[in-house]
Each structure stands twice: as C-alpha cells, then as structure tokens.
Amino acid sequence: MRAMTKALVGVSTAVGIAVGGLATASTSFAAPAQDARTVASADAVAPLAVVNLGLNTTQAKGVQRWLRANWSYTDSIDGELGPNSWKAFQRHLKVHHGYTGAIDGSVGSGTVSALQRFLKNNGWGYTGAIDGIAGSGTQAAFKTFANWCVSNY
Numbered sequence: 001m002r003a004m005t006k007a008l009v010g011v012s013t014a015v016g017i018a019v020g021g022l023a024t025a026s027t028s029f030a031a032p033a034q035d036a037r038t039v040a041s042a043d044a045v046a047p048l049a050v051v052n053l054g055l056n057t058t059q060a061k062g063v064q065r066w067l068r069a070n071w072s073y074t075d076s077i078d079g080e081l082g083p084n085s086w087k088a089f090q091r092h093l094k095v096h097h098g099y100t101g102a103i104d105g106s107v108g109s110g111t112v113s114a115l116q117r118f119l120k121n122n123g124w125g126y127t128g129a130i131d132g133i134a135g136s137g138t139q140a141a142f143k144t145f146a147n148w149c150v151s152n153y
Contacts, residue, residue, distance in 0.1 A: 050082050053139050059147060061077050062146050062151075097121070098113075113132040116128070124141045
C-alpha cells in the first residue's frame, strides 16, 4: 500500500507540475507548492483503504476483536476497518452469507450484499433490501452488531 501511495503521489506531482506550470517557476516558489501538493495527495489516497461504515473507533475495535477471535484477523486492533479487517469479514461472509467474490478486502456491492444478509438473518436489525448499498439501515444494523462485539469481545 505504501508503494502504491508513493507512486500515486509521484504521478500527481508530475501532473501538477506539467499542468500548473510550476516547471517555469523559481525553485524557491516551486518547492513549497510541490510539498503541499504531495501532502495533500498522500492524505487523499490513504483514507480510502479504511471503510468503517459509520462505526466509531470503539465499535470498529470490537468488530476487529470478533474477527481476531473467529476469522483469523491478525492485524492490529486500531479501530480502522482496513483491507485486512474486511478480508477476515469476507471469509465469514463467504462461509455463512453467500459472498462469492474474492477475499480482497475491498468493500464493494458484493461484500455489502453479504453483510446485509448477515445483518438481516442474524437479528441485527437490518430490514431493508439486499441491494449492496451501505445506506443508513445497513449502517445502523452494523452498529448494533458492533456494539454487541464491544460488549462480548
């Protein structure tokens, strides 16, 4: 992930220089602008890997502890549901809730649909359609599950 972030930052910086005309600016002017663009690009890329679906840090930590106890999650308990958290959750969803996609940690519509089946079929309060959209009903039911995890793990 770090290598991908560096590559994206490098590309963003090169495009910014070409489009923004920073190549013709003085060195004292161009360097700070490039540094600011690099920081902004790194910040824009990094958060995309975390998908808490409305959970706060405490709730997400509870889910991670549940994943560690039951679905071979080995990463840190940091309250950020990143790709490794979602890979563990996808293993659960594949075994029990009809997830047919890759175990890749990506939270797409297939992952959300299987999560919705889990939340609906196990009494976590989801009553909506299995539509693969993580709307307010999905997020509310996921919070109910997460609060149970906090109390039990």
